[in-house]
Amino acid sequence: MAQGIKRLGISVAALIAVAVISALTLSLLIDRGAMRQAVESQLRAATGLELAIDGPIEVAIFPRSYVTFKAVRLKSSEDGGGDTALSVDTLTATLRLLPLLLRRFEIADVVLFQPTIRVIRDADGGSNWTPFIKSLTRTMKPGLDEQVSFSEIRLQDGVLNYQDDANHTLENIGDIDLSLAWPSISRTFAAAGQFDWRGERIDGSISVGDFIQALAGDRSSLKLRLAGAPMKIAFDGAIANRSSLVLEGTLTADSASLRNALRWAGQEPPGAGGFGRFAMKARANLVGPSIALTNVNIELDKNVAEGVMTYTIASGHQGLQATLAAGTIDVTPYLSTIKLLTTGARDWNRQLFDLGAANPLDLDVRLSAAKVVFGSSTLGRTALSANLRGGTLALSVGEAQVYGGIVRGTLGVARSQNIANIKTQFQFNDVDLEACAADLLGVRNLSGRGNLSIALEASGSSPFGLAQSLDGSALLTGHDGAITGFNVEQLLKRLERRPLSGGGNFRNGKTPFDTLNVAVRFSDGVATADDVRIDGPTARVSMTGTASVPTREYNLKGVASLAKASGGAPGFDLPFIVEGPWDDPLIFPDPESLIRRSPASAPLLDAVKDRKTRDAVRSVLERITGGGRKAEPDAAVETPAAPGAPEPDAAPKAN
Structure with missing residues (x-):
């Protein structure tokens, strides 16, 4: 038993030694120029795009086989000129080991380090990426012989600059770290990763059921997920892009704070209250700059409503129409x-x-x-x-x-x-x-x-x-x-x-x-x-x-009247005053009217002709009658008349 294990160990060590010697020998025998040209050719064949290499090239075979290109630009084979739609600081293509031992160069995966993607959409709806998409569509068209593909493309520390001249929109997405599953045997395209958008880290994923049809503008299934602190958004439906972009499917969105989500999206919500917990589910239909939402079920701050909504972006301006119950x-x-x-x-x-x-x-x-x-x-x-x-x-x-x-x-x-x-x-x-x-x-x-x-x-x-x-x-x-x-x-x-x-x-x-x-x-x-x-x-x-x-505050004068007696006798009229704050006004009778109605005091008021004296007397009488202040309960009584004067409520004596 021990002898067998010992022999097995020696055999494994021998195989490793043989592999190392073979790799070293292979690294000396492989034509690095041919290896570089093969990688460039495969990238061109897989994407339909040509490499414009402005920096040095590094080729390595052992212990890891790869080709690294510095300062790379992709240019469309249609226009033949330079284009800054995509520039990459470092592009590394890793080769498969087994084909390499047979002196065949096959790319396993591609890493784009610090890529800068620039998308410019003009006022007519065209884009600087239009020729690239056309080349990619032709390259991946079914039926072509010798189609080249590789399993994965990774973007590390990337930047996306989006400019929409039609809607006057600028967006910058940074620190992009994405993994793209490039279609090979199946037509499915998928990408997943993270990126920074408006100061928030966003997790995103996208899956296209038929990548070739989608590139051609034909209808294809689409799944999209975006999740971050401000909001989570998911779409599950179909995409087409013939004359204009069309999306049809189910849209869901939710946020712990709609106020924060609106601010993140560039909209300042009114006031400082509300706009908290938010959730929505709807059937979405996007055509061009307008998205129509039907079968809407929306919840905001525990308020629930149903109906239809339409959101439109035109000339950089946003509009929302809604009918809700x-x-x-x-x-x-x-x-x-x-x-x-x-x-x-x-x-x-x-x-x-x-x-x-x-x-x-x-x-x-x-x-x-x-x-x-x-x-x-x-x-x-x-x-x-x-x-x-x-x-x-x-x-x-x-x-x-x-x-x-x-x-x-x-x-x-x-x-x-x-x-x-x-x-x-x-x-x-x-x-x-x-x-x-x-x-x-x-x-x-x-x-x-x-x-x-x-x-x-x-x-x-x-x-x-x-x-x-x-x-x-x-x-x-x-x-x-x-x-x-x-x-x-x-x-x-x-x-x-x-x-x-x-x-x-x-x-x-x-x-x-x-x-x-x-x-x-x-x-x-x-x-x-x-x-x-x-x-x-x-x-x-x-x-x-x-x-x-x-x-x-009030400053009102009025007259209160008793209804006429049944015999037709005139009712009692009393002028009064309303003064003071709205919530607690003072209401008191006009003192001069009361004085004139009193048989004892009216002659006294008439006898005082001097204005200062009359005002002084009136002030005393106001205090007596309770005018200008809150009257006490019925304990207040009329002041006795002067000696020889008639009783207040008695008829005046005849002369």
């Missing part, structure tokens, strides 16, 4: 950064708008949804369209169920440098006034149902700037509701009996109304109330005055 859409993440008011809702936000997008994507989107959620508000069945072109947004709400009613209208947002120009028209029909007024106007003491029409324009670099320039009009009509926070009827009846009794606790309760009409004009941020009328079963209120939109 969804169940529930939550737009809160996209509106969360649009803060009109500062913390506490006491002042407008003065932070400047971010209007820096230079070349935005053109959008034309139509969306229908069973429910749309934004913040604490919810829209029912909604149909809307949005058009974004050249940085100008046009939003149209065909119909939306909101606040228990229907809303229709348009919103336009244009930009001029850092200034936003906004124009809007909306009609709210038969809505719940309590929810509508609270969300849109910041008024939280109104209930009932009604209609609201607004037509507004504003320009500014911040929400505060918009408030300062607000122009337009608003019309509110309501019915069968109430104004909470004070009871007009109770107040009027108390003051009718005892004018100087103070307001009492009239900031509680509510004032019911049958009809409500509010007409307001806006000019440079000042709202002027032309017609404010509240008609209730027992009281009526009318108001005029102004309200400052930038400071969010």
Whole structure:
């Protein structure tokens, strides 16, 4: 046994020695010039392209057989001139060992180190690679004798420069490390590897079912995969390229952050919220610069929709059209950064708008949804369209169920440098006034149902700037509701009996109304109330005055009236004043009117002719009646009259 192992070891060693001696002898006997010419000939025969070698050539036989060419360019056999479509720092062709022992030179694989690939697409759709593809197609045409092929071509540390003159596009892909399975027995072509694109490392693979047909422009199966940190994309279908590039198949894409993916693709998404988790699957049909997506199933930030989409690139500009239907859409993440008011809702936000997008994507989107959620508000069945072109947004709400009613209208947002120009028209029909007024106007003491029409324009670099320039009009009509926070009827009846009794606790309760009409004009941020009328079963209120939109304060005067008595006697009229912030205004009766109604105080006010003295007396009386401040509860009573004067609520004595 030991003797056999020993003899086997000696035999193996002898074979190795013989092989080494044979290789050394072969390296001395092989014609290196013929070896170089054979490699060049096989490369030309396999690709249809000629080598233009500008550098030295190295030939090695042992221990590894290869031919290395420095500073290589490929030139088309058609034009006969130099072409920089492909230049390679070092091209190494490794030879198969067994044929080499028989003095035949056959390439096993080819390595292109630091290749630079330059693709230029002209305005007519042609390319500097067109003659190369034609030569390759003729070379690989079936039926030709003595076809030469090799198993693999590897690209190491390569660079691809793409220039599209038609769409004014420049792309640079670096650090390319790809392995190409060159078609030999079968017609399948495959490539897989990695490359750097826009600062991200991308894994990619491509498989062509019939490489020869694909080169000729005929239909062939195609599988494509791209995977990186920004996004994953996969296509499985067919390709053809007769008059223009055509792709048909299933397209899938997903991303952990669509915002990051859009930025990687050169598009700055609006705002700072939303555009997170994204996934899409669709049937794709690409013809030239346009790709149509049908049977689209798309998910964004847990919002799911179905429909059709079309994406187009023309003259370097990108456009997206979409018609989508969804169940529930939550737009809160996209509106969360649009803060009109500062913390506490006491002042407008003065932070400047971010209007820096230079070349935005053109959008034309139509969306229908069973429910749309934004913040604490919810829209029912909604149909809307949005058009974004050249940085100008046009939003149209065909119909939306909101606040228990229907809303229709348009919103336009244009930009001029850092200034936003906004124009809007909306009609709210038969809505719940309590929810509508609270969300849109910041008024939280109104209930009932009604209609609201607004037509507004504003320009500014911040929400505060918009408030300062607000122009337009608003019309509110309501019915069968109430104004909470004070009871007009109770107040009027108390003051009718005892004018100087103070307001009492009239900031509680509510004032019911049958009809409500509010007409307001806006000019440079000042709202002027032309017609404010509240008609209730027992009281009526009318108001005029102004309200400052930038400071969010009222400055209104009005008259509250008790309804006429059944006998036809005139009702009690009380002028009043509304001042202070929108969310907590002061409402108090006009003190001079109360003084004149008091039999004890009216003669005193008339007797004081001097203006300074009259104002001083009025100031004292205002403090007595509670005017200009919040009245205390009914503990406030009328001040006793001067000696000899009649009782406040008694009829004056005859002279």
